[in-house]
Amino acid sequence: MILSEQMLLLARQAKAAARQLARLSTADKNAALLAMAEALEKERGGILEANALDLADGTSHGLASAMLDRLRLDDRRLSLMANGLREVASLPDPVGRVLDERVRPNGLKLQKVTSPIGVIVIIFESRPNVTADAAGLCFKSGNATILRGGKEALRSNEAVARVMTNALKRRFPHLPEHAIQVVLTPDRDAIKELLALTGYVTCASRGGGEGLIRAVAECSRVPVIKHYKGVCHVYVDGSADLKMAEEIVINAKCQRPGVCNAMETLLVDKAIAPVFLPAIARKLTALKVELRVDDTARELLRNHFPHLKSALEEDWYAEYLDLILAVRVVDDIEAAIDHISRYGSAHSDCIVTRDGPRARKFLAEVDSAAVYWNASTRFTDGGEFGMGAEIGISTDKIGARGPMGLEELTTYKWLGFGNGQIRT
Amino acid sequence: MILSEQMLLLARQAKAAARQLARLSTADKNAALLAMAEALEKERGGILEANALDLADGTSHGLASAMLDRLRLDDRRLSLMANGLREVASLPDPVGRVLDERVRPNGLKLQKVTSPIGVIVIIFESRPNVTADAAGLCFKSGNATILRGGKEALRSNEAVARVMTNALKRRFPHLPEHAIQVVLTPDRDAIKELLALTGYVTCASRGGGEGLIRAVAECSRVPVIKHYKGVCHVYVDGSADLKMAEEIVINAKCQRPGVCNAMETLLVDKAIAPVFLPAIARKLTALKVELRVDDTARELLRNHFPHLKSALEEDWYAEYLDLILAVRVVDDIEAAIDHISRYGSAHSDCIVTRDGPRARKFLAEVDSAAVYWNASTRFTDGGEFGMGAEIGISTDKIGARGPMGLEELTTYKWLGFGNGQIRT
Numbered sequence: 001m002i003l004s005e006q007m008l009l010l011a012r013q014a015k016a017a018a019r020q021l022a023r024l025s026t027a028d029k030n031a032a033l034l035a036m037a038e039a040l041e042k043e044r045g046g047i048l049e050a051n052a053l054d055l056a057d058g059t060s061h062g063l064a065s066a067m068l069d070r071l072r073l074d075d076r077r078l079s080l081m082a083n084g085l086r087e088v089a090s091l092p093d094p095v096g097r098v099l100d101e102r103v104r105p106n107g108l109k110l111q112k113v114t115s116p117i118g119v120i121v122i123i124f125e126s127r128p129n130v131t132a133d134a135a136g137l138c139f140k141s142g143n144a145t146i147l148r149g150g151k152e153a154l155r156s157n158e159a160v161a162r163v164m165t166n167a168l169k170r171r172f173p174h175l176p177e178h179a180i181q182v183v184l185t186p187d188r189d190a191i192k193e194l195l196a197l198t199g200y201v202t203c204a205s206r207g208g209g210e211g212l213i214r215a216v217a218e219c220s221r222v223p224v225i226k227h228y229k230g231v232c233h234v235y236v237d238g239s240a241d242l243k244m245a246e247e248i249v250i251n252a253k254c255q256r257p258g259v260c261n262a263m264e265t266l267l268v269d270k271a272i273a274p275v276f277l278p279a280i281a282r283k284l285t286a287l288k289v290e291l292r293v294d295d296t297a298r299e300l301l302r303n304h305f306p307h308l309k310s311a312l313e314e315d316w317y318a319e320y321l322d323l324i325l326a327v328r329v330v331d332d333i334e335a336a337i338d339h340i341s342r343y344g345s346a347h348s349d350c351i352v353t354r355d356g357p358r359a360r361k362f363l364a365e366v367d368s369a370a371v372y373w374n375a376s377t378r379f380t381d382g383g384e385f386g387m388g389a390e391i392g393i394s395t396d397k398i399g400a401r402g403p404m405g406l407e408e409l410t411t412y413k414w415l416g417f418g419n420g421q422i423r424t
Numbered sequence: 425m426i427l428s429e430q431m432l433l434l435a436r437q438a439k440a441a442a443r444q445l446a447r448l449s450t451a452d453k454n455a456a457l458l459a460m461a462e463a464l465e466k467e468r469g470g471i472l473e474a475n476a477l478d479l480a481d482g483t484s485h486g487l488a489s490a491m492l493d494r495l496r497l498d499d500r501r502l503s504l505m506a507n508g509l510r511e512v513a514s515l516p517d518p519v520g521r522v523l524d525e526r527v528r529p530n531g532l533k534l535q536k537v538t539s540p541i542g543v544i545v546i547i548f549e550s551r552p553n554v555t556a557d558a559a560g561l562c563f564k565s566g567n568a569t570i571l572r573g574g575k576e577a578l579r580s581n582e583a584v585a586r587v588m589t590n591a592l593k594r595r596f597p598h599l600p601e602h603a604i605q606v607v608l609t610p611d612r613d614a615i616k617e618l619l620a621l622t623g624y625v626t627c628a629s630r631g632g633g634e635g636l637i638r639a640v641a642e643c644s645r646v647p648v649i650k651h652y653k654g655v656c657h658v659y660v661d662g663s664a665d666l667k668m669a670e671e672i673v674i675n676a677k678c679q680r681p682g683v684c685n686a687m688e689t690l691l692v693d694k695a696i697a698p699v700f701l702p703a704i705a706r707k708l709t710a711l712k713v714e715l716r717v718d719d720t721a722r723e724l725l726r727n728h729f730p731h732l733k734s735a736l737e738e739d740w741y742a743e744y745l746d747l748i749l750a751v752r753v754v755d756d757i758e759a760a761i762d763h764i765s766r767y768g769s770a771h772s773d774c775i776v777t778r779d780g781p782r783a784r785k786f787l788a789e790v791d792s793a794a795v796y797w798n799a800s801t802r803f804t805d806g807g808e809f810g811m812g813a814e815i816g817i818s819t820d821k822i823g824a825r826g827p828m829g830l831e832e833l834t835t836y837k838w839l840g841f842g843n844g845q846i847r848t
Contacts, residue, residue, distance in 0.1 A: 023789055250846075365447055373842060375846075378847035416799050417798075
């Protein structure tokens with residue numbers, strides 16, 4: 001079968017499954033998720049075998065050890081995946097919620113209710129645990145999923161999806177077997193083919209490297225919810241509690257530097273920079289953070305840190321994902337917002353201040369998925385937000401923004417209940 | 425200035441205006457809208473002059489009289505445009521609504537609040553009144569607009585936008601003058617250039633012909649909310665109140681056949697087809713509706729209507745926008761839903777029945793923007809839904825679905841209120 005036929009078949013099967021999924025009861029969906037969780041634990045042998053083959057190939061192809069670690073499954077990770085599915089089963093059903101209800105003067109009752117999107121294509125990189133998480137969230141929200149993970153994890157992803165769909169079939173023979181599908185070809189053109197099927201594929205989403213996200217967005221004719229980079233800022237205002245500011249800055253940079261909600265640029269109000277900068281620079285340097293500073297900061301830090309790197313224009317755009325921090329002294333809150341608006345990625349930004357009006361200005365004018373007043377940017381996360389589980393962090397504005405949990409995997413439709421109303 | 429530079433300038437100016445619009449108070453936005461409405465009435469001279477030039481050009485280029493009529497402005501239409509703006513001013517501000525609020529165990533308060541999208545590009549065809557409607561809705565929702573109407577209406581659109589922005593400047597000299605902009609080149613490549621500016625343009629939306637919508641969607645790298653065709657169905661179930669069914673069918677087809685929420689295909693349950701079809705065919709034929717029927721319907725109608733056209737495969741996909749109706753007899757509700765799922769455009773569909781479970785099945789499984797039980801498809805409309813005003817009917821699922829009023833022109837962001845929370 002040629003590539004485009006394979007993709008058309010996947011899309012058709014997914015569309016048929018989506019119609020069946022839309023009419024499943026909450027109880028059936030939850031029972032199916034629990035059966036899938038149990039199968040992931042009981043049938044771990046086959047999954048670990050497939051994973052061992054992926055790992056052996058990865059090793060012989062010279063994959064970096066960090067990549068191999070992300071790829072590796074073991075008993076603990078499989079249990080985490082199973083528990084993730086159990087957690088999804090325990091969450092409220094996002095489908096059928098009444099968002100709005102109105103009765104018109106002619107007696108027509110209108111209800112705006114949440115409904116599944118239909119078919120969701122998830123494109124992600126090499127972590128095979130995403131297969132179970134994403135498939136579980138899509139299943140609970142009544143969507144058929146087509147998963148396209150990294151080619152390094154092809155056998156692992158296929159094994160995880162097979163165990164889940166077999167469990168589904170055993171528990172509920174009437175349930176659609178194509179609810180969860182995996183793209184089995186490593187061919188990169190498969191993504192393009194899949195996303196060209198406008199009529200079938202409704203939404204694509206992923207977490208991973210910047211280049212692939214751009215490529216997906218550019219070849220797609222369907223809406224793409226992008227999980228793009230996080231160039232997150234902390235702005236320490238002139239009237240900040242400096243002790244609090246230190247704790248937030250250190251947390252946002254150092255607690256887990258390799259994730260998208262970690263701070264990449266520190267903005268410091270010039271009013272407190274002479275006091276705050278030397279103190280925070282000492283602490284960050286002690287924590288092995290490399291600073292890249294603008295001229296004003298360099299001047300203020302010259303005595304204690306004579307060899308600091310200068311920040312270049314490209315540093316303001318950088319998502320280091322590492323113990324590196326760009327530092328800039330700004331004239332005021334206006335300049336801080338200007339900087340974030342120009343260089344930020346609209347992910348997560350924070351102001352530390354005791355001044356209410358300035359905080360409210362920052363919250364209103366910084367146009368990011370999450371804007372914090374006196375709290376670390378690291379909180380932008382489905383679990384921390386109380387969503388229970390997430391499929392990623394959307395940096396888009398249309399469709400879903402910020403952490404994407406179950407609710408963000410639904411759309412809505414209008415239901416009209418009449419007794420013969422016609423328009424005059 | 426070359427085309428791409430012009431478009432970049434428009435986009436930059438719009439982005440700067442968007443930041444200013446985001447911080448306007450509701451009172452200021454409403455006062456500005458009222459000033460714009462007044463100016464449209466007081467400065468009608470300039471607008472009508474520009475419109476006369478467009479009309480003269482259209483006449484000499486042989487525009488069809490229906491097109492000329494859509495293009496024509498007069499005192500009445502200008503008053504309607506002005507009153508449209510006054511109505512938008514009277515509606516609640518869609519920005520700053522708290523959609524969700526939660527306090528996490530660590531004391532971090534999270535609020536999900538509506539916020540403007542940013543820059544909205546509206547691409548539409550030759551009706552210049554859309555300029556005022558769309559710009560007013562975008563302004564009230566805190567978005568900067570870039571309007572690209574049909575080239576036949578270029579001068580009219582420019583005049584309307586100029587009167588509105590001048591009124592804005594006079595009333596509020598501090599308000600952003602680039603809040604409302606019109607693409608002044610008739611060059612079709614301008615759309616492509618504009619939509620390629622991913623970093624600046626956030627959402628594009630339009631009403632109009634199918635070909636242009638597809639072209640826009642294909643060249644756009646930004647989310648496009650499409651107002652696509654309406655292939656709307658009425659399914660008359662075996663247990664329908666046949667009198668009610670007749671009224672709904674006639675209303676959905678004949679009350680205004682040229683609009684997207686008019687019925688294009690009638691599906692009749694075979695259980696009542698022998699009774700219902702001859703009766704409704706007589707009434708529709710008397711109202712000058714041309715029927716295109718499947719074999720079963722032809723057989724049932726043979727005695728009274730020996731010369732009916734046969735429906736071809738393409739008729740099931742057709743948006744006639746005219747007094748033409750495709751008619752099909754279906755085995756049951758399942759077959760009706762199958763037909764709608766295969767041929768429909770996910771706009772508006774209706775079931776006429778007295779059977780509650782069947783109605784609920786139809787409402788749950790027909791995946792359209794609006795699904796009606798015992799009411800005409802013609803109700804899918806911002807005004808009829810009580811939204812007060814609309815920018816069009818979205819047939820997409822991501823972003824907005826169905827009538828797009830003020831709320832549908834916003835996105836949301838998460839605000840986090842802390843007192844020093846850090847992640848552990």
